[in-house]
Amino acid sequence: xxxxxxxxxxxxxxxxxxxxxxxxxxxxxxxxxxxxxxxxxxxxxxxxxxxxxxxxxxxxxxxxxxxxxxxxxxxxxxxxxxxxxxxxxxxxxxxxxxxxxxxxxxxxxxxxxxxxxxxxxxxxxxxxxxxxxxxxxxxxxxxxxxxxxxxxxxxxxxxxxxxxxxxxxxxxxxxxxxxxxxxxxxxxxxxxxxxxxxxxxxxxxxxxxxxxxxxx
Amino acid sequence: xxxxxxxxxxxxxxxxxxxxxxxxxxxxxxxxxxxxxxxxxxxxxxxxxxxxxxxxxxxxxxxxxxxxxxxxxxxxxxxxxxxxxxxxxxxxxxxxxxxxxxxxxxxxxxxxxxxxxxxxxxxxxxxxxxxxxxxxxxxxxxxxxxxxxxxxxxxxxxxxxxxxxxxxxxxxxxxxxxxxxxxxxxxxxxxxxxxxxxxxxxxxxxxxxxxxxxxxxxxxxxxxxxxxxxxxxxxxxxxxxxxxx
Numbered sequence: 001x002x003x004x005x006x007x008x009x010x011x012x013x014x015x016x017x018x019x020x021x022x023x024x025x026x027x028x029x030x031x032x033x034x035x036x037x038x039x040x041x042x043x044x045x046x047x048x049x050x051x052x053x054x055x056x057x058x059x060x061x062x063x064x065x066x067x068x069x070x071x072x073x074x075x076x077x078x079x080x081x082x083x084x085x086x087x088x089x090x091x092x093x094x095x096x097x098x099x100x101x102x103x104x105x106x107x108x109x110x111x112x113x114x115x116x117x118x119x120x121x122x123x124x125x126x127x128x129x130x131x132x133x134x135x136x137x138x139x140x141x142x143x144x145x146x147x148x149x150x151x152x153x154x155x156x157x158x159x160x161x162x163x164x165x166x167x168x169x170x171x172x173x174x175x176x177x178x179x180x181x182x183x184x185x186x187x188x189x190x191x192x193x194x195x196x197x198x199x200x201x202x203x204x205x206x207x208x209x210x211x212x213x214x215x216x
Numbered sequence: 217x218x219x220x221x222x223x224x225x226x227x228x229x230x231x232x233x234x235x236x237x238x239x240x241x242x243x244x245x246x247x248x249x250x251x252x253x254x255x256x257x258x259x260x261x262x263x264x265x266x267x268x269x270x271x272x273x274x275x276x277x278x279x280x281x282x283x284x285x286x287x288x289x290x291x292x293x294x295x296x297x298x299x300x301x302x303x304x305x306x307x308x309x310x311x312x313x314x315x316x317x318x319x320x321x322x323x324x325x326x327x328x329x330x331x332x333x334x335x336x337x338x339x340x341x342x343x344x345x346x347x348x349x350x351x352x353x354x355x356x357x358x359x360x361x362x363x364x365x366x367x368x369x370x371x372x373x374x375x376x377x378x379x380x381x382x383x384x385x386x387x388x389x390x391x392x393x394x395x396x397x398x399x400x401x402x403x404x405x406x407x408x409x410x411x412x413x414x415x416x417x418x419x420x421x422x423x424x425x426x427x428x429x430x431x432x433x434x435x436x437x438x439x440x441x442x443x444x445x446x447x448x449x450x451x452x453x454x455x456x457x458x459x460x461x
Contacts, residue, residue, distance in 0.1 A: 052231075132298065133298065136298050136300065139300060140336075162246065163242070163243050163246045163247075164242070167245075167246055167249050169249060192245070193245065193249070196238075196241055196242055196245045197242060197245075199238050199241075200238045200239060200241070200242040203231075203234055203235040203238045203239070204235065206231055206234075206235070207224075207227065207231065207232070207235050210222070210227045210228065210231060211221045211222045211223075211224070211227065212220075212221060212222075213220035213221065213222060
């Protein structure tokens, strides 16, 4: 009944997930913050480059960085578990880190300071992770408070916030270590969620970046 | 120093259009995902007959009964998702609770789940079903299930706001013979609820009978009954004076 191997693999996988998420976020925030600090934007804008090209380049850098970070994790999980699970975890983790990276890019472009950007990105990340639990707690609190207006308003506001944060399907599923799931279907669903949300975030990045005025 | 920002309307039109399109896409995707999550809830299967499970238990009926109850308790947690109790079909749930009670007649687990977990539903009809289940278990074994019926009586009073139903269950507890051992407070529910229903005369009669019968030996309990007797007599007097005025 106690599946020690699965618990161990799942623990290692989650440890790697959160460590790499923090590392990726710090690396992305630092790199863009340096662009602000050394006035790289002003220099870039004197070149024949559109602003969207800078964002596209950053997205590619984030994709490559996430790939570099997830490859060892996928290999390690393959050694702990099996190749299929390792491949799934590597791909799902890449998608999760990429999404977090884009979120970090938006945060650093808007807030321009590393601590604020990292805290904001982590807050959104954790909020998205706990969204199901918070949503359930709020629904139950409406029942316990006999449907009080305050509880309903809070539930409504949180329901609205959920529309603009990533859904639970955008993250790697740790349950795969304990039971048999259709890994391809899970990955497909995650790809759809991450693609839509990442494109949405990139659009917000572009809006924010195009609005900024740099003193040339 | 805060960086200057251009007004939104000065941004390239395709960019604004693309943003609005992607925003709408994200909203639609989230909305569709929520509907899909509700649809992905695996409903509780109807249980087979108790005979089948007893046969499968190979002589360990009680153990299988416990395992089935644990499985039932974990039903709202599927693939890492917590589902709302409102999604559970209470008719099927009660079939399972009846089944595990049959397999494990000496156990309290099923009635405990009913009174503490599944009673948290906001639906009055479902709560009534749960209360009826607890009452049936109490009828079978009052000694084992008097606590659950006392809880059920409180649920009827505070969650259903149905004092008549609460009183009905409290009377059932109070009428148990002395051979059914339970603390006096469980039997006291009856007169407390009678007083809430403004049936002060009946409540006073019950307390007086209790005090005269010498069934109550504990001095604290006796003092509590005497205080309640005085309180109810005063309230009865007040209500009678109000009626005269």
